[in-house]
Amino acid sequence: MRWVVWILVWIALLVAAGWYLWRKLRELWARSERLGETLAEAEALVAAATEPVAGADRAAPEPVELAIFRDPAEVALERERLRRTLREERDIRRRASLPGWARRVDSTDADNRKA
Numbered sequence: 741m742r743w744v745v746w747i748l749v750w751i752a753l754l755v756a757a758g759w760y761l762w763r764k765l766r767e768l769w770a771r772s773e774r775l776g777e778t779l780a781e782a783e784a785l786v787a788a789a790t791e792p793v794a795g796a797d798r799a800a801p802e803p804v805e806l807a808i809f810r811d812p813a814e815v816a817l818e819r820e821r822l823r824r825t826l827r828e829e830r831d832i833r834r835r836a837s838l839p840g841w842a843r844r845v846d847s848t849d850a851d852n853r854k855a
Contacts, residue, residue, distance in 0.1 A: 835843070
């Protein structure tokens with residue numbers, strides 16, 4: 741008689757575990773369906789955003805060549821040229837914004853400066 745009780749206890753445990761797992765699997769299935777729907781919406785939005793606009797004549801962007809595939813000396817020269825250009829532009833902007841009393845004496849607009 742004792743072994744019948746143990747068999748019933750084990751069967752009850754197996755049924756409870758099966759019911760719990762079934763509930764969790766149904767929840768997981770519902771989530772995966774919602775995820776699939778969300779993914780389909782996202783794909784449609786991406787496709788709509790990336791398709792070319794009709795009638796728009798855009799020039800294709802020039803492909804960027806990575807510096808690691810170029811000659812290091814050429815990259816260094818280009819970098820120095822860019823730095824020099826930016827420095828000159830910054831100096832021009834700075835000279836234009838300096839007050840008259842702070843400008844250099846040998847500047848080209850010395851006649852226009854206030855004393």
